[in-house]
Amino acid sequence: MFRRVISAAxxxxxxxxxxxxxxxxxxxxxxxxxxxxxxGSSILYSDVEAYADELVQQRREMGxxxxxDPMNEALEALLQQKLLYNQALIDxxxxxxxxxxxxxxAYLQSLIEEEGGIANLEAKEHMAVFNYREMLRxxxxxxxYAQTMQGQVVGKVTVVPGEVERFYNSIDKxxxxxIGEQYVYAQITKFPASLAEAKQRTKERLLxxxxxxxxxxxxxxxxxxxxxxxxxxxxxxEMDPAPANIYVKPFADALEKLKPGQISEIVETxxxxxxxxLIDKKGDKYHCRxxxxxxxxxxxxxxxxSRQLDSLARLIRKDSISFEKAALEFSDDATSKMNxxxxxxxxxxxxxxTFDGARLTATRFLKEDFGRDFxxxxxxxxxxxxxxxxxxxxxxxxxxxxxxQMSKIVKLVEIIPxxxxxxxxxxxxxxxxxxQNKQNEVFEKWLSNKIDGMYVYIAPxxxxxEFRNKHWVK
Numbered sequence: 001m002f003r004r005v006i007s008a009a010x011x012x013x014x015x016x017x018x019x020x021x022x023x024x025x026x027x028x029x030x031x032x033x034x035x036x037x038x039x040g041s042s043i044l045y046s047d048v049e050a051y052a053d054e055l056v057q058q059r060r061e062m063g064x065x066x067x068x069d070p071m072n073e074a075l076e077a078l079l080q081q082k083l084l085y086n087q088a089l090i091d092x093x094x095x096x097x098x099x100x101x102x103x104x105x106a107y108l109q110s111l112i113e114e115e116g117g118i119a120n121l122e123a124k125e126h127m128a129v130f131n132y133r134e135m136l137r138x139x140x141x142x143x144x145y146a147q148t149m150q151g152q153v154v155g156k157v158t159v160v161p162g163e164v165e166r167f168y169n170s171i172d173k174x175x176x177x178x179i180g181e182q183y184v185y186a187q188i189t190k191f192p193a194s195l196a197e198a199k200q201r202t203k204e205r206l207l208x209x210x211x212x213x214x215x216x217x218x219x220x221x222x223x224x225x226x227x228x229x230x231x232x233x234x235x236x237x238e239m240d241p242a243p244a245n246i247y248v249k250p251f252a253d254a255l256e257k258l259k260p261g262q263i264s265e266i267v268e269t270x271x272x273x274x275x276x277x278l279i280d281k282k283g284d285k286y287h288c289r290x291x292x293x294x295x296x297x298x299x300x301x302x303x304x305x306s307r308q309l310d311s312l313a314r315l316i317r318k319d320s321i322s323f324e325k326a327a328l329e330f331s332d333d334a335t336s337k338m339n340x341x342x343x344x345x346x347x348x349x350x351x352x353x354t355f356d357g358a359r360l361t362a363t364r365f366l367k368e369d370f371g372r373d374f375x376x377x378x379x380x381x382x383x384x385x386x387x388x389x390x391x392x393x394x395x396x397x398x399x400x401x402x403x404x405q406m407s408k409i410v411k412l413v414e415i416i417p418x419x420x421x422x423x424x425x426x427x428x429x430x431x432x433x434x435x436q437n438k439q440n441e442v443f444e445k446w447l448s449n450k451i452d453g454m455y456v457y458i459a460p461x462x463x464x465x466e467f468r469n470k471h472w473v474k
Contacts, residue, residue, distance in 0.1 A: 035459045035462050038082035051078060068466055072462075080146075084150055086454065087454070102231035105234045107231075158435070167430065181416065184414040185380070185412050186324075187341055187409070195295065199273070201296075202294065203266050207266065221289060224236045238288075241285035255288060263275055271403075272294040272403075275290065275291050379398035384412050390413075447469060447471075451469065451471040
């Protein structure tokens, strides 16, 4: 299949090269042409072209391609997103506006740093930064609405062991998925012993900021821009109006006690320490700004747990103590220490709110599981790839899922070579595949029904593409 795809791609390159300026002129003419409408949302040719280029680039980086025309694939993806967005508005779906703002500001800040300043970014994009932010907001909000809507459609779909087995047996034996090389490893983690002192220093900094704002010495927004570690810092800590229940409970509880203009006491959440200013409240929507800080450490404070772990590793290598006993006695990770230090996805599932007992707990990690969202640290992988089975790393500094600094040593317990999926050895991976397959079936059925009931228009010249869902062309 891959050879056919590569050949087709090579032919396409030749055709484009031969067309030369004719293709460029056609793209320029069609740049802002509306190629489709879903509900009350339109899709421009430039949107489709940009997304198609993105798809091609992503797949090139990942080392694979697709049999489908990227323009047609991009158009169908955008049609689906617009439908989900419109249905979310119809169903009054709520999204986490705070997370949207944080994502926007983090991305915008990265662009500003990349371009060397706001002025350079404005010159490149030919618009003021606040206009660019608003454009990003529209895109991010639509994506969040679409993702939330799709999540609601498939969120309650589950599979039982019998369904996993039937899914496995339904796959042609020559088409069974290949599971890549996997790592089983153990860890011992240590936070700086001065964590309590670092937390106290952080609280004192926030108390000082709070006092400066209350006494009128400094504006809240100025301090947020200067010191807050949240993505909203670039907007002076300001968050979009949203219901309190979209925030983590300590933050929401503090927010609900405030009156407009008031500033909270220090609030501790999993993200750090906050002070919150309520700007105003309309209905159930709270409009606020906040400053969040995380504990910071001196170089010596960070080095101390590393030295402790290096000493511990030497004792383990001399068989003076087993790794399992050392993990139980000395590790700061509450989950892995109770299992001989063996690392699992328990924390990931718990953070995502999907933990469902030992049946879903995985201890085997693909290379791709390191460094992605809710995945294991890339620092862990960089240490593991230098080890042989049974070997223990030197200590290294890293962060946990919430960005808290720590030191760690890891032991490579087992490397499981790439292999054809087995129901016995790869049940959890197959369970994920079976669940995804069932969710896809449920979603496609729902999607077809919604397409039939919603206004969808596709320009005639774009109707002949290979649409996965045949309901799009009416």
